[in-house]
Amino acid sequence: MRPASPLSPAGKGRPASSAAMLFAALATVASANVAPARADEAFITSQPAETLSVVDLPTRKVVATLKIPGKPAGIAVSPDGKRAFVTSPDGKALTILDAASRTVERRVEVGGGPLGVAVHPSGSPAYVADWYRHRVVAVDAASGAIAGEVQVGESPSGLAVTPDGALLLSADRDSDAVSFVDTATLARTDSVKVGARPFGVTIDAEGQRAYTANVGSDDVTIIDIAARRAVATVKVGQRPYAVALAQGRAFVTDQYASTVSVFDTGTLQPVATIPVGDYPEGIAASRDGALVYVANWEANTLSVIDVATLKVVADIDVADGPRAFGAFIRRTD
Amino acid sequence: MKFELLTVAVAAVSLAVAASGAQAHGPTRQKVSETIVINAPPAKVWEVVGNFQDGGWIPVVAKTEGTGGSAAGAKRTLTLKNGATVEEEVAKLEPEKMTLMYRIDKVDVKVLPVTNYSSWLVVTPEDGGAKSKVEWRGAFYRGYPNNDPPPELNDEAAVAAVTGLYKAGLDGLKKKIEGGS
Numbered sequence: 001m002r003p004a005s006p007l008s009p010a011g012k013g014r015p016a017s018s019a020a021m022l023f024a025a026l027a028t029v030a031s032a033n034v035a036p037a038r039a040d041e042a043f044i045t046s047q048p049a050e051t052l053s054v055v056d057l058p059t060r061k062v063v064a065t066l067k068i069p070g071k072p073a074g075i076a077v078s079p080d081g082k083r084a085f086v087t088s089p090d091g092k093a094l095t096i097l098d099a100a101s102r103t104v105e106r107r108v109e110v111g112g113g114p115l116g117v118a119v120h121p122s123g124s125p126a127y128v129a130d131w132y133r134h135r136v137v138a139v140d141a142a143s144g145a146i147a148g149e150v151q152v153g154e155s156p157s158g159l160a161v162t163p164d165g166a167l168l169l170s171a172d173r174d175s176d177a178v179s180f181v182d183t184a185t186l187a188r189t190d191s192v193k194v195g196a197r198p199f200g201v202t203i204d205a206e207g208q209r210a211y212t213a214n215v216g217s218d219d220v221t222i223i224d225i226a227a228r229r230a231v232a233t234v235k236v237g238q239r240p241y242a243v244a245l246a247q248g249r250a251f252v253t254d255q256y257a258s259t260v261s262v263f264d265t266g267t268l269q270p271v272a273t274i275p276v277g278d279y280p281e282g283i284a285a286s287r288d289g290a291l292v293y294v295a296n297w298e299a300n301t302l303s304v305i306d307v308a309t310l311k312v313v314a315d316i317d318v319a320d321g322p323r324a325f326g327a328f329i330r331r332t333d
Numbered sequence: 334m335k336f337e338l339l340t341v342a343v344a345a346v347s348l349a350v351a352a353s354g355a356q357a358h359g360p361t362r363q364k365v366s367e368t369i370v371i372n373a374p375p376a377k378v379w380e381v382v383g384n385f386q387d388g389g390w391i392p393v394v395a396k397t398e399g400t401g402g403s404a405a406g407a408k409r410t411l412t413l414k415n416g417a418t419v420e421e422e423v424a425k426l427e428p429e430k431m432t433l434m435y436r437i438d439k440v441d442v443k444v445l446p447v448t449n450y451s452s453w454l455v456v457t458p459e460d461g462g463a464k465s466k467v468e469w470r471g472a473f474y475r476g477y478p479n480n481d482p483p484p485e486l487n488d489e490a491a492v493a494a495v496t497g498l499y500k501a502g503l504d505g506l507k508k509k510i511e512g513g514s
């Protein structure tokens with residue numbers, strides 16, 4: 001954890017000089033100004049570069065770059081910001097990192113083709129989708145031990161866990177369906193048909209609805225989680241990859257259209273189509289919902305979209321081939 | 334003759350690939366980029382590169398047939414000198430950036446061991462506009478969609494084939510333009 005206030009180190013043990021106190025006061029003012037963004041970070045996997053770029057979001061600078069072998073693709077940061085989980089499909093492994101110190105804690109051989117990853121709200125286990133063996137593997141975050149596995153549909157890709165931790169959803173790409181898995185028993189209880197080739201799946205903050213980006217049918221399916229059924233389909237741009245939710249709107253990366261499609265989650269009407277870099281893929285909203293971040297695989301940038309104006313306000317250069325498939329925003333407080 | 338760069342020997346592995354459909358692919362998209370400097374102004378180079386209906390500067394291409402010019406959605410079929418065909422489509426044309434983006438709609442992995450292929454041709458000025466730099470970039474998955482691919486359809490084979498195509502293509506482009514043909 002980062003210290004809550006820059007005042008505390010200066011106050012320890014020795015009298016602070018007036019200059020130090022002035023500096024501390026200014027620093028407090030400065031940190032108060034950036035408080036809405038809370039100094040959060042983005043953990044961006046770059047697949048061909050085989051790195052994880054850590055982007056400080058208030059300054060929009062890459063502050064750390066870690067080598068992760070095996071073409072890293074999927075990312076999940078635990079809700080408390082303590083750990084990050086990165087899948088390497090070519091290395092058949094899950095890397096578990098201490099997020100604050102940027103150190104690798106473990107590299108777990110999970111086999112198959114690990115791609116999507118999600119972490120339980122409690123911080124453990126991490127769930128890993130195996131693209132080739134059609135299963136989800138649960139990995140204990142602290143020990144790295146495989147805690148269990150469950151068969152799902154064909155080529156599971158995106159994963160998401162409900163905020164209460166009770167359910168795991170898996171977008172089974174080649175089954176055109178979403179699996180529901182009871183996290184307590186690790187049993188698959190339901191499968192809900194969606195559009196063609198769902199890739200990313202995102203659950204809203206209330207745990208009521210899930211949104212799948214359907215690569216094959218260029219649309220988003222909205223699932224009523226309690227009812228276990230699809231309730232709406234919304235057309236978006238070509239080859240949608242993943243969905244982020246902010247301020248009552250869904251933001252969808254359209255890989256082939258090089259855009260982010262925005263629609264209102266209440267009316268389901270289109271709101272905007274925002275041009276970004278080529279091959280936009282991973283997408284996530286800031287915790288306050290003011291900004292949406294988009295990893296552009298071809299352009300090697302992280303685009304920053306202002307949710308209020310629906311415009312790109314910055315493009316941050318990151319390592320080659322940013323994919324950032326998953327929940328890549330890390331809280332630091 | 335750079336023919337062999339495209340014709341990758343494939344033994345008995347193409348059946349599963351053909352049956353699995355164009356969208357199925359492995360988890361790791363590949364990137365290739367090659368550049369060349371051509372002794373001609375950008376406008377002259379763009380005239381050739383930006384014309385989607387003539388792929389004749391690529392040495393392995395025997396014939397180009399298509400519709401829709403170079404605008405988004407335009408199509409062409411390249412017939413290669415070995416008789417194989419490649420069906421392609423313009424994704425994006427940006428004349429102000431001298432950038433053409435197109436995709437392969439259909440190709441046999443025996444011809445080019447890739448799937449879900451997109452590529453970009455970008456012309457930029459060199460030496461204050463006296464010369465041009467041409468970049469040919471590609472994004473694609475390997476030819477084999479499943480795990481543990483055979484060597485002739487793995488990531489390295491895909492990258493090697495596309496790299497070979499780009500090098501030969503850019504060499505051909507340079508010769509065509511500088512030779513005035």
